[in-house]
Amino acid sequence: MDVRSASFHPIEPVLACALFSGGILLFKSSWKHPTSLSTWKLQCQFRSEYSALSLNFNKSGTKLAGGCPDGTLIVWCSRTGQKRVLPVSRRLDFPLTVWNPFDLNVLASYNNAMEGKLVVIFNAAIGHFYFLQSKENVWCVDWISRNRLACSYDDGTVEIHEIELGFISTSNLVKKLVVSTHFTSDTQVFPYPKNRGMKSNVWSIAWNEQLQLLATSSHDGWVKLWSMDSQDPVHMRHFSSFCCHLVWSPMELPSSNKDPLEGEREPYLASGMEDGSISIWAPLGKKLRPFLLLDGHTEQLHQVSFSPNGRYLASTDYDRKLVIWSTKTWDIIYTLPPSGCRFPYTISWDATSSKLCITEKTGLKRFLTIEYVAAENQCAKCKKTSQNVKRCSRCRSIFYCSKECQFSHWSNHKTVCQKN
Known part of the structure; x- marks a missing residue:
């Protein structure tokens, strides 16, 4: 399939694929439980003369945004295919989109x-927009x-x-945080002299x-947490390597002796580092210090992304290597070897985790899906096919013919067993 970018729907079993030739294909499963992507059917096609380099659903999945190489921004209604097009002539290359979780339009x-x-800033419901211009380059x-x-x-x-978006849209700077006042070189850290351009x-x-905190990472190696009242x-923590990408977990820090679904849910941070390591840090925890995942990557991290249920963490680097970690044990459960091409993948989880x-933003026709789906009517342990097999009551995605098979297979299944 001639796919340039792709994104899963956040709620329904739907996959949106942007084609090199332009337009969007939507594939959908007719089943609520996880099924192989090979069984998904083409639901509809949205025609467009533009080829989207990036795709992103809003929080409810009602709208789909695409960023095009010439800067054009397109937003489709995911059910009707109606679209709004906003040409933006002052930018090129790879426009990213970030939906507002508090206002879905x-x-x-x-x-x-x-x-x-x-x-x-674009309101896709009424077509109002605002160009927020800055003196410095925007990073995130x-x-x-x-x-x-x-x-x-x-x-x-x-x-x-x-x-505020309207017929006359306005913006107001309400707060400015000085995150970093130092510039880091390979050998020393020295004050940041703005007039010299460093x-x-x-x-x-x-x-x-939940915490009402903003996490920031800067090139001087600091990860800091900010309250809007100060x-x-x-909170702040210094690392020997700087963090390239931050993401909050959807649940508390898992450990080997505690079920992460039990007890109070405390968010924690996963930080993808320049040296290829991943830092796991619960900034409000009293007992848990940051620890590093060192075995997955040797190149600079590009993206870290939790699965919706919080049981997996996917990471990609600039050598196009993908690693999936179990957040229960922090063991590696899947690795896609590097391709040797210095362009990273962009990844998207489906709603069932x-x-x-995986798509690749330079325009190469590289589209992959990784999935964990049990065969219908087949015992995961003994592989016998029967009409009497029963689903795992916890994750509903794998089958067993008996309690004995389920018990003996638990050591393998517990790493990927998720509670929907």
């Missing part, structure tokens, strides 16, 4: 693959409320903008609504 679009000082954006957007820059700062990029930011970080699609 609004998104922010930016480009960090080249020098870009423009963030586009994230929504922290219905009308507030956090933007990180390559001068070591993060700005919080309050944006910069310590704020590589990644991630908002946690100008100073409330049983599938992962």
Whole structure:
């Protein structure tokens, strides 16, 4: 299939694929439980003269956004195929989109693959938009409320903008955080002299609504947590390598002697580092210190992404190597070897956490899916086929013919068993 980018629906068993020739294909499963992607059927096709380099559903899956190589932004209604097109002539290359989880019709679009000082705010329901122009290059954006957007820059700062979209759209700078005042070289750390143009990029930011904290990572090796009530970080941790991508977990820190589904849910941070390691840090935990996952990558990390149920962590690096980790034991359960091409993959989980699609943003026709689906009517242990097999009551995605088979297979199945 001639796929340029792809994204799974956040709720339903639907996969959207953008074609090189233009347009979108939507594939859907007729079953609610996880089934092999080979059984999914083409549901509909959205025609378009544009080829989307990136695809992204909003939180409810009602709208699908695509960023095109010439800067054009397209938003489709996922049920009707109706679209709004917003040409943006002042940017090229690879526009990214970040949907607002507090207002499902609004998104922010930016480009960090080249020098870009423009963030586009777009309301796909009414067509209103706003061009947020900055003096510095934008590295990352994230929504922290219905009308507030956090933007990180390559001068070591993060700005919080309050944006109102209408016939006359406006923005107001409500807060500016000085994240980094130092520039890190290979041999020393020295103060950041702005007038000399030396910069310590704020590589990644991630908002946690439960904790009301904004996590930032900068090129000087610091990961900091900020409350919107203060100008100073409330928590901070220094690492020997800088963090390229931050992501919050959907549940508390798992351990080998505690079921992560039990007890109080405490979010934690996974940080993909420049040296290929991954830091796992529960900043509000009293007993757990950050620890590093060292065995997966040797190249700079590009993306880390938790599965929706929090039981897996996928990581990709700039050598196009993919690793999937079990967050129960932090063991590696899947590895896609590197291809030797210095361009990273973009990954998307499906709603059941049983599938992962991989696309590659340089335009090469590289599209893969990784899935864990049990064969229908077949015992996972003895492989016998029977009409009397029963599903695992916990994850509903694997079958057993007897309690004995289920018990003997548990040591293998517990790593990937998920509770839907």
